[in-house]
Amino acid sequence: MTETKQEIRPSATPAGRGLAFERGVVVAFGTLGLVVGVVVLLVGTGLLGTFRAQRPVADPILVQWLRDHSQVALPVAIVLGIALLVVGLWWVFRAMRPEPRPDVLLERGKEALTVTSAALTEAVRTDAEQVTGVSRARVRMAGSEHRPALRLTLSLQEGTNVRHVWEELDDKVLSRARESLGTDSLPTAIRLQLDRAPRQRVR
Numbered sequence: 373m374t375e376t377k378q379e380i381r382p383s384a385t386p387a388g389r390g391l392a393f394e395r396g397v398v399v400a401f402g403t404l405g406l407v408v409g410v411v412v413l414l415v416g417t418g419l420l421g422t423f424r425a426q427r428p429v430a431d432p433i434l435v436q437w438l439r440d441h442s443q444v445a446l447p448v449a450i451v452l453g454i455a456l457l458v459v460g461l462w463w464v465f466r467a468m469r470p471e472p473r474p475d476v477l478l479e480r481g482k483e484a485l486t487v488t489s490a491a492l493t494e495a496v497r498t499d500a501e502q503v504t505g506v507s508r509a510r511v512r513m514a515g516s517e518h519r520p521a522l523r524l525t526l527s528l529q530e531g532t533n534v535r536h537v538w539e540e541l542d543d544k545v546l547s548r549a550r551e552s553l554g555t556d557s558l559p560t561a562i563r564l565q566l567d568r569a570p571r572q573r574v575r
Contacts (some may be wrong), residue, residue: 380481489513505532521559527567
C-alpha cells in the first residue's frame with residue numbers, strides 16, 4: 373500500500389505582523405494631500421475664476437465667524453488638536469513597537485504546558501541546519517500564543533536543489549514542529565538565500 377503524500381498548500385494565515393493599517397493610513401493621507409494640492413493649484417492659477425484666485429487663502433467670512441464665536445471655536449480647536457496628537461502618538465508607537473515572539477501554550481485535558489519561543493526556535497533551527505544543502509538557519513516566532521507562526525531564513529550552499537530542500541524541510545523539520553505542538557497547521561514564512569562562497573586569497 374503506497375502512502376499518498378499530502379499536497380502542500382499556501383497558508384492564508386499571515387506569518388508576521390500585517391502592515392495593511394499603516395499602508396492604508398499613508399495612502400489616505402497622501403491622496404488627501406494630493407487632492408488638496410491640485411485644488412489649490414487650480415484656484416491659484418485662475419482656472420476656476422479670477423475672482424477666486426484673487427481672494428485670500430483664509431476666507432474672510434470664515435475668519436469673521438471664528439472671531440464672533442471664539443468661545444466655541446477655541447475649545448473645539450484645542451480638543452481637536454489634542455485628539456490628533458494622541459492618535460499620531462498611538463500610531464507611531466504601534467508602528468515602532470517590536471514584533472512579539474510569543475510562547476506557545478499546549479493544553480491537553482486539564483494539563484497545560486508552555487513552550488518558550490526560544491526553546492522552539494532553537495529546536496527548529498537545529499533540525500533545519502541538518503537539511504541537505506542548508507549551511508545556516510535563522511528562526512523566529514511570530515503570530516500569537518494561540519495561533520503561532522514561524523519565520524525561517526535558510527542559507528543554501530551553492531548548487532543546492534531547492535526542491536529537495538523544500539521537501540526535506542517539510543518532511544523532517546516542519547512536520548516535527550507541528551507534531552510537537554500538537555497541531556495540523558503551523559503557518560511558516562520561508563526565505564531562501566544563497567550562501568556566499570568563501571573568498572580566495574590571491575597570493
